[in-house]
Amino acid sequence: MAQTITEKIFSEHVGREVFAGEIIRCNIDMVIGNDITTPISISAFNLSGAKKLANPDGFSIVLDHFIPAKDIASANQAKISRVFAKEHNLKNFFDEKDMGIEHALLPEKGLVVPGDVIIGADSHTCTHGALGAFSTGMGSTDLAFAMISGGNWFKVPESIKVNLSGKPGKYTTGKDIILEVIRMIGVDGALYKTLEFTGSTIEHLTMDDRFSMCNMAIEAGAKSGIVAVDDVTREFLADKNLARESKEHYSDADANYSIVLDIDVANLDPVIAYPFLPSNGHSVNQAVKDKIKIDQAFIGSCTNGRLSDLKTAAEILEGKRVHEDVRLIVTPGTQKILKEAYKLGYMDIIIDAGGVVSNPTCGACLGGYMGILGDGEVAVSTTNRNFVGRMGSRSSEVYLANSAVAACSALAGYITDPR
Numbered sequence: 001m002a003q004t005i006t007e008k009i010f011s012e013h014v015g016r017e018v019f020a021g022e023i024i025r026c027n028i029d030m031v032i033g034n035d036i037t038t039p040i041s042i043s044a045f046n047l048s049g050a051k052k053l054a055n056p057d058g059f060s061i062v063l064d065h066f067i068p069a070k071d072i073a074s075a076n077q078a079k080i081s082r083v084f085a086k087e088h089n090l091k092n093f094f095d096e097k098d099m100g101i102e103h104a105l106l107p108e109k110g111l112v113v114p115g116d117v118i119i120g121a122d123s124h125t126c127t128h129g130a131l132g133a134f135s136t137g138m139g140s141t142d143l144a145f146a147m148i149s150g151g152n153w154f155k156v157p158e159s160i161k162v163n164l165s166g167k168p169g170k171y172t173t174g175k176d177i178i179l180e181v182i183r184m185i186g187v188d189g190a191l192y193k194t195l196e197f198t199g200s201t202i203e204h205l206t207m208d209d210r211f212s213m214c215n216m217a218i219e220a221g222a223k224s225g226i227v228a229v230d231d232v233t234r235e236f237l238a239d240k241n242l243a244r245e246s247k248e249h250y251s252d253a254d255a256n257y258s259i260v261l262d263i264d265v266a267n268l269d270p271v272i273a274y275p276f277l278p279s280n281g282h283s284v285n286q287a288v289k290d291k292i293k294i295d296q297a298f299i300g301s302c303t304n305g306r307l308s309d310l311k312t313a314a315e316i317l318e319g320k321r322v323h324e325d326v327r328l329i330v331t332p333g334t335q336k337i338l339k340e341a342y343k344l345g346y347m348d349i350i351i352d353a354g355g356v357v358s359n360p361t362c363g364a365c366l367g368g369y370m371g372i373l374g375d376g377e378v379a380v381s382t383t384n385r386n387f388v389g390r391m392g393s394r395s396s397e398v399y400l401a402n403s404a405v406a407a408c409s410a411l412a413g414y415i416t417d418p419r
Helices: 005-014 038-047 072-087 102-109 123-131 140-149 174-185 200-204 207-220 231-237 284-290 307-317 335-343 346-352 403-412
Strands: 023-027 030-034 059-062 092-094 117-120 134-137 151-155 158-165 193-198 224-227 259-264 271-273 281-283 296-300 327-331 378-381 397-400
Touching (some): 005 158, 005 224, 030 038, 030 140, 059 102, 102 123, 117 123, 117 140, 123 231, 140 151, 271 284, 296 307, 296 403, 307 403
16 A cells, blocks of 8 residues: 555554554654753653663754853753763763754754654754654653653654645745745644655755755644655765664655645745744735834744855845844854854854854744844744744744845845845
8 A cells, every 4th residue: 555755654663554543652763852841851751760761872962942051040951951961871962062953963963864753852853854754843751751662652644745846946945935835724734744845846955945844844733844865865964974774765656645735936935924923924025015124133043044044144145234223143053054154254244244143042033042032123033933922022023034035134124025
């Protein structure tokens, strides 16, 4: 019987054919924790009486939300993970010495691999599906169960086929594609389903585009997002010491999908998600007409903090100056990205234009630090959520956009079309 890529990944893990709707117990290849959610998992692990991790090499802790610690509470949160990592001689523990946002850092390290089953106590764990893996967010106690047992229970999700056609325009990116998908089906349109991205457009998309698309699958309610392995994926992985053998799976031509979405990417304008939902998408043309004045432009996060985002920003900002009424904040996804951006001159351009560069952190995205909005302030942001109060004050507003839109808007003082 025909299967989707997701059904095949689970089938390979459980040793028999499985299909959407089945409840299965499955071993997990990589469990991911961070400084916010892992302390709860550690507490549950200790309360269970467990003495050792079931799969220590398949467990990573990345301190990325409030590191370096922004206050005493965040320092104590991080301390819990540091102590646990030392007690268990955890190989995959990342703090200030090797910083990065978890969903950018682990692919960079080769710790998430095609064919994997991956969970993390962070909703944007679905990012890693860009590598042809099943990857999803779970709760902290679910994480603890996986730490203790090496596996967890899953309901195999149905899949939505997102059929993308045409070559995207210069400033139409993976971010715009996923914002268009969410606009079409809403924030719960893919509830407990996999968004499987396919079609002729895929060959034109970089890994950074694919990471952005899978990252925001959760904003449509999806359990996961996934892109099958191709030459672009293989090139990305070629210089990495992979934690496991790569296993490539592909959907059968006659696999069953709950919905098929068709998107003509060649005619897709950059998309702006207005407050207060990622599904409130509008063409950048509409945003220009609406003359949306901004106080802050933010480029970064697990969605758009990669080298291509910094390159785009630098190309647009070079020789120019950020508007006097705007703060431009740039947050690279990892230290490696930051170093490479400096080497290529991107950071000098951004700083000379009036931007400020922070360490790799999730802080601004969730209104934690390094970019909090004040009362009534408006931001254009490359992050993934724009709920009420997401980046600060409950009276602030966040417009989601790609990095080119954010950079151009920082110069103009209004949301601007980069084309």
